[in-house]
Amino acid sequence: MTMKSKNDIIEAIHRLDSFLIMGHVDPDGDSLGSSLALALYLLEQAGKRAYMPAPVNWPGRYGFLEKHRDGTGEMPKEKVDAVIILDCSSADRVDWGQLDPRDYEESLFIVIDHHEEGKAFGDINWIDPESAAVGEMVFDILDALDAEITTPIAESLYMAIVTDTGRFTHSNTTARSMQICAELIERGNICPSKLTGEVYYSFSEEYLRNIGIALYNSRIYMDARIVFLTLDRASVRSFSTTFDETEGIVDLAMSVKGVELASLFKEIGQNMIRVSLRSRGKIDVGALAKELGGGGHRNAAGCTLKMPLSLAREVILDKFEDLLGMNLTRSACKVADERHIVP
Numbered sequence: 001m002t003m004k005s006k007n008d009i010i011e012a013i014h015r016l017d018s019f020l021i022m023g024h025v026d027p028d029g030d031s032l033g034s035s036l037a038l039a040l041y042l043l044e045q046a047g048k049r050a051y052m053p054a055p056v057n058w059p060g061r062y063g064f065l066e067k068h069r070d071g072t073g074e075m076p077k078e079k080v081d082a083v084i085i086l087d088c089s090s091a092d093r094v095d096w097g098q099l100d101p102r103d104y105e106e107s108l109f110i111v112i113d114h115h116e117e118g119k120a121f122g123d124i125n126w127i128d129p130e131s132a133a134v135g136e137m138v139f140d141i142l143d144a145l146d147a148e149i150t151t152p153i154a155e156s157l158y159m160a161i162v163t164d165t166g167r168f169t170h171s172n173t174t175a176r177s178m179q180i181c182a183e184l185i186e187r188g189n190i191c192p193s194k195l196t197g198e199v200y201y202s203f204s205e206e207y208l209r210n211i212g213i214a215l216y217n218s219r220i221y222m223d224a225r226i227v228f229l230t231l232d233r234a235s236v237r238s239f240s241t242t243f244d245e246t247e248g249i250v251d252l253a254m255s256v257k258g259v260e261l262a263s264l265f266k267e268i269g270q271n272m273i274r275v276s277l278r279s280r281g282k283i284d285v286g287a288l289a290k291e292l293g294g295g296g297h298r299n300a301a302g303c304t305l306k307m308p309l310s311l312a313r314e315v316i317l318d319k320f321e322d323l324l325g326m327n328l329t330r331s332a333c334k335v336a337d338e339r340h341i342v343p
């Protein structure tokens with residue numbers, strides 16, 4: 001099944017001429033990197049027309065990849081043969097940028113994804129949860145097509161894999177992830193330290209402040225088996241930051257010794273809470289996120305809760321208690337009251 005889908009995609013690339021390439025809303029390194037690499041190959045090596053619309057929001061930490069979009073940004077004036085959607089588990093999370101999806105209803109839809117709960121919403125669907133990143137899947141396609149691994153392609157795929165594996169620390173990391181990265185370094189002549197420096201050691205002032213707010217607002221339960229971080233609106237406003245740069249902050253909570261479940265709450269509106277969920281091992285926050293109207297992977301998922309911040313934290317704490325199979329008393333919480341930072 002899997003091989004057939006992959007072969008169907010390769011066949012479609014041979015057969016068709018024009019492609020629209022897109023990832024998911026709030027793109028991460030995998031979404032951007034895998035989209036860029038595929039678009040660059042189609043445009044520069046396969047002689048196709050390929051377009052990658054600018055995501056609604058290009059996160060600052062991936063700004064250095066934006067230059068690779070040159071030449072893929074020109075918008076199609078007519079219909080395209082195929083729309084290829086990467087790293088996106090459902091139709092409602094596709095980042096169409098400024099485009100209108102209704103203009104592309106006649107195109108062939110190809111979905112390349114690795115989410116466990118990924119929906120096969122395309123005409124051709126290659127969904128492989130064994131892949132740590134869609135970047136690995138795109139590498140497989142390019143390899144099968146005898147593509148030259150140019151420096152821009154290598155940089156894009158390397159960042160896709162490095163970020164989705166948490167720098168090779170998450171449970172999804174495999175020998176294959178590392179083998180592909182080794183090949184990308186060699187064949188694309190890229191510099192790993194320069195690339196990771198761009199993403200991990202290039203904090204903006206805003207990001208640094210958001211980390212501060214989130215950590216100050218930490219709540220630790222059950223001897224730190226559960227850790228909550230919060231970016232509340234009052235603190236965000238008083239520190240003149242925004243919710244734009246928060247990727248990876250929840251992982252700080254997962255760095256606490258003994259932690260099994262962590263969550264970052266972002267109060268993006270009065271009754272609008274973006275929740276990032278993380279778990280260790282077999283504990284499945286993907287299913288929990290789905291139950292709450294979101295989605296994601298077993299160990300990394302998210303959802304949006306339309307309720308006040310305090311209630312959102314209660315809801316998640318209840319669910320986390322269930323996941324750990326025990327009933328916490330509220331006194332187990334070390335921080336009893338809501339608090340805001342006043343600078």
Ligand code: 5GP
Pocket residue numbers: 089090093275276277293294295296297300301302303304
């Ligand atoms: P994050 O917490 O970093 O925003 O998201 C973690 C993972 O969960 C990502 O792989 C992302 O695709 C998925 N995810 C986050 N929020 C949502 C959501 O609202 N809906 C769905 N379907 N997936 C989500």
Ligand code: MN
Pocket residue numbers: 030031087114132133134164
């Ligand atoms: Mn991904």
